[in-house]
Amino acid sequence: MTAPELAIDSPVSERDRDVLREQLGRVPRGLVAVAARDADGAPLVVRTAPRLDDGTPFPTSYYLTHPVLVKAVSTLEATKVMEGMNARLAEDAELAERYAAAHQDYLRRRAELASTMGLDVPEIESVSAGGMPSRVKCLHALLGHTLAVGEGLNPFGDETLQLLREAGSWGANGTQR
Numbered sequence: 001m002t003a004p005e006l007a008i009d010s011p012v013s014e015r016d017r018d019v020l021r022e023q024l025g026r027v028p029r030g031l032v033a034v035a036a037r038d039a040d041g042a043p044l045v046v047r048t049a050p051r052l053d054d055g056t057p058f059p060t061s062y063y064l065t066h067p068v069l070v071k072a073v074s075t076l077e078a079t080k081v082m083e084g085m086n087a088r089l090a091e092d093a094e095l096a097e098r099y100a101a102a103h104q105d106y107l108r109r110r111a112e113l114a115s116t117m118g119l120d121v122p123e124i125e126s127v128s129a130g131g132m133p134s135r136v137k138c139l140h141a142l143l144g145h146t147l148a149v150g151e152g153l154n155p156f157g158d159e160t161l162q163l164l165r166e167a168g169s170w171g172a173n174g175t176q177r
Helices: 014-024 067-078 083-092 093-116 141-151 155-166
Strands: 031-038 043-048 063-064
Touching: 014 031, 014 043, 031 141, 043 141, 063 067, 063 141, 067 083, 067 141, 067 155, 083 093, 083 155, 093 141, 093 155, 141 155
Parallel strands: none
Antiparallel strands: 031 043, 043 063
8 A cells, every 4th residue: 555645734723723622621742733633623633853852862753632532432442452462463474564664754845844843853763653563552642643644554553543443432424534
């Protein structure tokens, strides 16, 4: 599968900042864009700069903000679903290959954003998010990647979204890119 091209989906409006402040209790650091929105236009995932204003490298490019999703993913993580995901990752070469491709996509998109912003962040050039490529560590980060770039690229982000849909935590039409 060809990865979708880099796109900063939408600029951050003052309304977005207000919604994000309400969602998180603060505006996210390094905020660059809204990468995914719900059906009502509220931010689901924001795109963050690879280096924060204070100079700190920040590897998480796609940050899940929507409180319904954040809570649902936390609940899912508490069921220890990641143990099964990690076991499958260790045993299934094709799954591991797809997950490694998601990792490379994440790195590429962050590097392109850094270049666009005139930033150099060698400290994190091989670090993506969520445990990629060797383990499943944070479903919030993996779901953020899936919601930002679309289904079909990150197998564990996709699986997380499917599990949330099956649990009734998030509707199939609840998101829009």
